[in-house]
Structure formats: C-alpha cells, structure tokens
Amino acid sequence: MRKLFLLSLAALALSASAQGSYTADFNTAVDTSDPAFRAAPGWRHLVHTGAYSSQIVTYTYVTDNGVDGSGCIQAGAQSYFDWWEDAEVPLYDLLITPAVGGTVTLQVMKANSSDNCFVEFYKVTKTDGNWVRGEQITYEDPGLLSIDYTEVELTGIEEGTYIGIRANNVYIDDFTATSANVELERALTITQVIPAITEQNIDCDENNQFEIKATVKVKNTGEVDLTAGGEGYNLQIALMGPNDAGAYVVERVLSTQAIETDLAVGAESDEIVLTALVDESSIEPVAGNDTKARRYDVVEGVTHTTKPIHNYTPVPYAPIASLYDGMSELTTGSELDLGATGTEVTKTVTLYNDGAAPLQLTALTVEGEGFSTEATVTTIAKHEHMDITIKLASSTPGAKTGTLTIQGEGIDDIAVNLKGEVVDPNKWFVNFEDGQMPNNMINLGNWQVSNKLVTGINKYYATNDNADPTMLISPKMEVAEGDNMSFAAARNYGDVSKLEVYYSTDRKNWTLVRTLDINAENEADQLTSDYTGTAWGSNTKYNFTRFTIDNIPAGEVYVAFAAGNARIDDIVGYKLAQVEHDAFVTSATIPTVAMVNNPINVVATLRNMTENVEAADSYTARFYLNGEVVAETEATELASNGENTYQFTAMAHQTGTFEAYVEFAGDNFNATSPIYMMTITEELATAEIQVGDVKVTDQRKNAPLELYNNKSESETIYPSSLLNLSPGTKITRIAFRGKGTSNKDITANVQVWLENTEDATPQNVLLDAEKIAAMTQVYNGSYAFSIKTETSEVLVVELAEPFVYTGQNLRVCAHSESSGWATTYFEQDNTVTGQSIYRASDTSLPATFTACNLPVMYLTVSNEPVQMSGRVTDQQGNGIADATITLTARAIEPVEPIDGAPRRIINNNVTYTATTDADGNYTMQVFQAGLQYDVVVEAEGYETATDVVDFAAGNLDKDFVLTSTTTGINDVNAEVLDENAPIYDIMGRRLTGKPSQGIYIQNGRKYIAR
Ligand SMILES: [Ca+2]
Ligand SMILES: [Ca+2]
DSSP: OOOEEOOOTTTSOOSSOSEEEEEEOOOSOOOTTSTTOOSSTTOEEEOOOOSSTTSSOOEEEESSSSGGGOOEEEEOOSEEEETTTTEEEEOOOEEEEEEEEEEEEEEEEESSSSSOOEEEEEEEEEETTEEEEEEEEOOOOOOOOSSSOEEEEEEEEEEEEEEEEEEESEEEEEEEEEEEEOOEEOOEEEEEEEESOOSSEEEOOTTSEEEEEEEEEEEEOSSSOBOTTOTTOEEEEEEEEEOTTSOEEEEEEEEEEEOOSOBOTTOBOOOEEEEEEEEGGGOOOOTTOSSOOEEEEEEETTTOOEEEEEEEEEEOSSOOEEEEETTEEEOTTOEEEEEEESSOEEEEEEEEEOSSSOEEEEEEEEESTTEEEOOOOOEEOTTOEEEEEEEEOOSSOEEEEEEEEEEETTSOOEEEEEEEEEOOTTSEEEOOTTSSOOTTSEEOSSEEEEOTTOOSSOSOEEEEOSSSOEEEEOOOEEEOTTOOEEEEEEEOSSSOOEEEEEEESSSSSOEEEEEEETTOSSGGGBOOOOEESOOOGGGOEEOOEEEEEOOSOSEEEEEEEEEESEEEEEEEESEEOOOSOOEEEEEEEOOSEEETTSEEEEEEEEEEOSSSOBOTTSEEEEEEETTEEEEEEOOOOBOTTOEEEEEEEEEOOSOEEEEEEEEEEESSOEEEOOOEEEEEEOOOOEEEEEESOOOBOSOOSOSSOOTTSSEEEEEEEEOHHHHOOOTTOEEEEEEEEEEOSSOEEEEEEEEEEEEEESOSSOOOGGGOHHHHHHSEEEEEEEEEEEEOSSOEEEEEEEEEEEEEOOSSEEEEEEEEEOSOOOOOEEOEETTSOSSEEEEEESSSOOSSOEEEOEEOEEEEEEOOOEEEEEEEEETTSOBOTTOEEEEEESSSOOOOOBTTBOSSOOOOSOEEEEEOOTTSEEEEEESOTTSOEEEEEEOTTBOOEEEEEOOTTSSEEOOEEEOBOSSSSOSTTOOOSOTTSOEEOTTSOEESSOOSSEEEEETTEEEEEO
C-alpha cells in the first residue's frame, strides 16, 4: 500500500549529497520504543524477534554519547535466553541503511567491557515488499574499544546496496558512504473520525439523497513534509464492502476533498469537515442482507489507509406506515379484538410513519355495526405517529365484526378486522377491568386479578398462578333451557396449565362440565400455546381463546372455574339470580384428631356474599360433632360483603370417629363448612421428659441423623435407667433438638422406629431387614427440616398411636435420604457411651456403623392418673349398686350466656364418671388431677348427693352415704335450700343457670322447670 517517493537529490537539497559525502549523524532523536523504528530518515528496519514480543533487541537513543558528545544509537544484545531450550538464541535485527555504494564507514564503541560487543554488516534486499538478510559483508576488525569510538570501514560496496547493521552491545554513530540514494517515505494517518449522525437510520431529502458528514484529523506520519496540492494529499468518503476474504475494502468513492493545509513531518491537522451527498437509489444491499445498511469510511489519499465513519441505512423519502396494538403489529387481515362489553368499550391503536417523508392519509374509516372512531385523516410527519381510538357501542347485544381501513398517499392500504361482543345487560358479565375480584365471586384460594400479562383482549384478568387448581365460584345463576356461557381463557407459563368448569346447586357438590388443558387431546379443549410478542418465561403473553359452556342444565346453579396456572377473562352468560341474603364459609380449620377432656379449637370464616348486613344474633354460629352442637360462639354483625372469623372451643367426652362441621344458620341464610372426620382418642395425662444431658452442641457426626450427608442412619439404645419411666407409660411424641451453622430448610425422606428391648447396646439392627420389620415404625415419609442457628426442635415425631413402654430399654432407629444437606448439630450427651452408632454418605451408605454420642431425646409421655375410689352406701351402711359418681371440673368456664340467657347449654368441662359395683364400690381414673371438681352421686331411689373434691394429696378415698326417697322426683317447686348452689342437668353436667325448661338438680334435689 505504501507509495515510496524516490527522492531526487538534485531537486531536493537534503542533508546528504550524492557523491562521497552521505552521512547519517544520528543527532536527531528517534523513538526506539517502536521495535520497527528507523535510525535516520530514509533508513529502514528488519525486525527480528523470538516467539514472544519481549524477545527483541533493545535500542536506546543516547543524546550525548556519540562522537564528540553528540547523539547516537545504543544497541543491546542480539540474542535472548530460551528457558525451554536452556540456551541463548541469536537474533538478527538489522538497521537498514539507504542504498549506498563505494566506501562505507561507521563509528562504533563497545557498550560494556565484555568480549560480547560487536557489529556485523549484511547485504539486504527487498523481496515482495519484505526486507531479506543476504550475505555478510566482512571487514577488517579494527579492535573495538569501550572508551572511545573506532571507525569500521567497508570497501568496494556495489552501488545501490542496502546494508543491514547488526549491532550487538555497542554504540554506533556517524554512518558515511561514498554514494547514497535516500528514499524518503510519504505517509498520512487518520487520527480522528467523528460522525455527524450516530443513528443507524439516516433520512433522505426530497431528492432522495442523504448526507454523510464526519469531522476528521490527520497526522503526517511519513518522512517528508506534506504540502497542499501534493499528490494524493486529500481525504475521501467511501462506501465500503467486503472483499472475497470478508475484509472491508473501498467499494466506491463518494466524495474527495483536497487537504488545504501543509503538514510538517509529525504534525497533526486541525479538524477537517468531510461531506458526501449520496443517492439512496445508488446504494445496494450487501449480499445476504435485505436492507441498505452499509459501512462508510474515510480514506486518505497518500497511503490509502481508511477509518470507519459509521454504518448507515438510508431511509427513503417516502411514507412508511405501520399499525400497532401495543407491541403487536396489525397488518391487513389481522384481527383486533375489543373483547366483551356491557357498556361501551374503546381500544387505541397507533399508526406510525417510519419514513423520511410525511404520510398523507387519504382515508381512515371504521365500518361495522357498533364500531366507530373519531380519528380523521391527517398528515403524519416523518417519524411521528397518531393514536386511533376505536369504540364499540353497547347498543344491540351480540357478536360484532367490523373493519378499520387506513389509506394514504404512497402506502399500501391497511385493513384490520375488528371484533367484539356487546353483552346482553341481562346477562352475567365479568371482565375484571376495575382490577378487583368481584364481591359476589368466591375465591377459594390463590386467585388474583392481575394485568401483568396484558394481552389482546383487555387489561385485567383473573389468574391462579399456582399449579394446584382452586375454585373461583360465581354468584347464583339462572340458567334457561339451551342457555350458554362463554369466557376467554389462557394458559400460563409452565408444564401444567389447566382450567376446569363445574356447576353446583349448593356449592358443595360439584359437577365437572368442561376441562381445558394445554395437553388436551381434543384441540377444541386446548389452552393455546400461541403467544403475543416474545417468549419470555413467566412473562410470556399467551393468547386468550374464547370457550363456550353449553352443557349446564337449566335451573339455579353456581359455576366454578378451577384453574391451575391459568387465566380467565370476559365471562358472559346466563343471568344473575336475585339473592337477598347469602353467606359462604370460605375457610374452616377443624382438627382431625382430638382427645377426650381436652379443648378442641375450631376457626371458621364466613363471608357475606351480598350487600345486605346480617345483624348480630340474627343467626347462630355453631360447631357440630357427631350431630350434636358442642360449641357455639357469638354471631357478630356480618357487614355488607364482609368477612368475619369465628372461634369455637369444644370438648369431647366420648372416643370414636365423628363428623365435625361448622354451621352458620339464620332465617336469611344457612352456610356450613365441609364435613370433616374427627377422631377423639382416649384421655392421656401428659408429661415431657428429657433423656440425656445436653453436653455437646457443636458436633455433626451424630445420631439420630447426619443431615450433612444425603443419606444417614442411626441406632441408639436408651437404657431404662436413663429413661425413668413406669411400665405402661405411653409415648406420644419424640423430639430431637439441635442447630446449624446457618438457617437452612431441606426435605428428606425419613423413617423412625421404636422398640422395647433387652439389648443393652446397639446391635446393627438396620443391617437386618427382619429385625427392622419387627420394630414399630413411628414415622415414614417426607420430612421438612428447618435448621436454625438457634437451637430448636429439628426432628419431631408425633405418634398417631401412642407407643407403650414396657420398662425395658428403648431402641430408637432413624434413616434419612435427601438430595439436600444441612450442617446439623443435634444435642448430644457424651457422658453416656456405647449407646449410639451411625453411618452416613452422599452416595452408598458405608457397610459398617461408627460409634457416636448419645443424642438427647425429648419424650412426651402419659402419666399414671390419680385414682378416686370408695363406696356408696345407704344410711344403714348397705352398698348401693349402679350409683353414678360424676366429676365435673370447675376449671374451664362454661359458655357465656348471650343476651343474659344461654340459648344452648354445652358441656365443655372436663368430666369423669364411674358406676358402683354390686357392693357399692367404685373406682375412677382422673387424668387431670390439678383441677377442682364438683361431685354428683346419683342412685335410683336415693336423694342425689354432691360434694367438691381435688387431688392435691394424690389418690382419693371418698365414700358417700345416700338418703332413701320414696319417689324419684322430690318436692317439685319446693324452696331451694341454697340459691347459689351449683345447678346440674340430669346427666350430672354442671349448668350455668336454671334451664328454661326440663329437669335440673340443685342442692341434691331434682326440679322441673316449666
Ligand atoms: Ca552523532
Ligand atoms: Ca379483562
């Protein structure tokens, strides 16, 4: 590329004269940091390096160490050390002189006092633009000194010989030759290009031309001053294109501008503004590209180097129209769905002019029944846009279609199909456009109204993003014969997405009428996977599709949408039934297991589905167990569309499994929870005991589980001496406490076994399937561990059936498998040794177990109840058979009367009963020994006796003497002996007051209230 300028020595009086007097004195400083530096004007350089750029000969320009203290060049070593080869490798880096002839001299001085200082000379030729070292030129060694310059002389050099100087650890100065032909290079470098337009698109003017403009600086990087008018002293703007090798080269010069100012060697110009006016039509796309995006460069005319300006795409002088609904382009034939409306609906689309010329619209029309627009024809300036709002009026119900047509000068017509539905005002219609869940719909969990995935229909929709389907229940509908309902549904991102449609007459028993699924076999039942815009995980805007339900029988029904990870919108159909009062139990927490004489806590929420307030006490709030009301709570005012929470406390006195539910009943509505099955177990007096002392809290390799590993097992024998439990004690709960190095949750499959055993130490029973099978498995399933940095219960097993301890030693085995892990330090007792073994691994469990500390165990156990016993006799001391002794605790307050009078008496106190044997003896187990009890003793033919007892002294012996009566009912309406004495019902249950009617007992007498 470089153009060498052959200097005419006659014409240009440079420093060297032609014959016998060329001298390079190196008195002008040169920058030796460039390995290819030139020692003097007209000189060249054959650079020789090793494998690395650092393996070069280093040169230094020295200002004062030349001949007579002048400037000179200092050369370093012509070799480098190769560590791989463990050898010094020579270099042949040559400073090349101009073409010379005759006698040549060079002043040389050693740079150090070693023997390794020399200078060599080679003939150099230029082949294919590259310098090539030829034969060495020998000379008579004058003997180099390190204290002064010695002249080295070459004689008989053929005219026109380029000499390469290989200088090694020497200073050189004052090169002379009899004749020389000095070639000085002209060079220009573009140092700055600032494009006027940095956008890709560049607009054309009315003549369809576009202007490229750049502000440029250049620098004279040659050996000759450059002057205005000199050959090639100009700058060009060029269209660039790839050559066959893919490199960008000048394809066409678009403009040429001479450089007006002179530039001395090394000087940089001021800013020069370049322009080129280009016909858009003259630009062709690069092959394989359908746009006219092309690269444009600045080219300097001296050495023809280039520098990019920018890539530009000319925008023709014409209107370019495009219509968008949000991010979606609407082209001719596209459908624009305005959705369903009960009132008036509008939709705004945007018409863009992306051309460089104004867009003059000639027609903008909306056709079709109900559709209209107020937008009119106008001119849209280049790169501007206009909004077009389309309205669908609510005049006549039904499906509507129409057309939006846009015409303009120089553009193709755009005709978009309009679609919408005007809803019959008599029909139920929900579009969620207020962003709220309608008050008359029941959300059974996880549904929400959102506008995150705004799609073609309208802004808000209802979605359940959870994969588990939950119901969204409609208000009561009137379905006429042949009636149908339609709605829009869309999938969400994920592997599971479905929507089920049900109907029910009571919101309890539901009938499935349609299932929509992304994987439905029938295409008509598929939630489409088509989407608008770009697929973007959970932000993917899957399209809505309209579905119709036509198989719900005529009548008054509720409709439920059970969506799992799906959306619905624009529900239209049927007719809202007129409902004055309606309430729904939206949640109920009812335990499935409870214990005799222990509180049963129930919570339920009731929602008022109408705007009518339900007054306090206008309804009842009751908890039913086995068909009986066992708890009642205050019926508070239920606000318009409000939701109240009710708490019930009941107590059961009979074991078994019973139906349990909550009912809210009034004249206006009746709402019940689902029916749960509740198992009432026998009473157990409980105690918590700790087995082992907490001695170690920072060791990992331990029982019961080593959760640091994916798999672990352990076996521990707790000796009876450590347990201190009576035989027959029932274990109801086992817990192990511990902590971790960080809060971490992991889930594992866990198994836990218990066994009464005579074994004193672990016996590797986990290696013996038969022995494990003989143990009682108390846990087998997934376990969610939540390890905390503070000590807490890590592993807890609630025993569905109590484990009965026999008084022997207790074997506890545990096993865990998980894909997760968590550092876990279980509480350990290292003072009890030889009682525990474990094994753990992330892969296969080791074949053998390792001894470890005893894990501290916390047991919840039942204690022996206290006993009350004695004899019931007549006044003659004869035992009375079949007498009943009833204890009723005074600890738990009875239900408070509402409005001064209890509407229902509910026995929610702890009670124990016993019956005497043939000899009048009785015995009774009392688990809750800390309470005080009213005692009622009844026997047929005897007056009822009462007393108050407690068990502060433990077991109680208590005899009763009853007085004989002649009739079962005594002194009806007689004067009450003690008006404040406790009142009981005929079953011996304590009442809060006299019942309004029926039999009651006070002061040992029966009364009838009427
Ligand atoms: Ca000099
Ligand atoms: Ca909507």
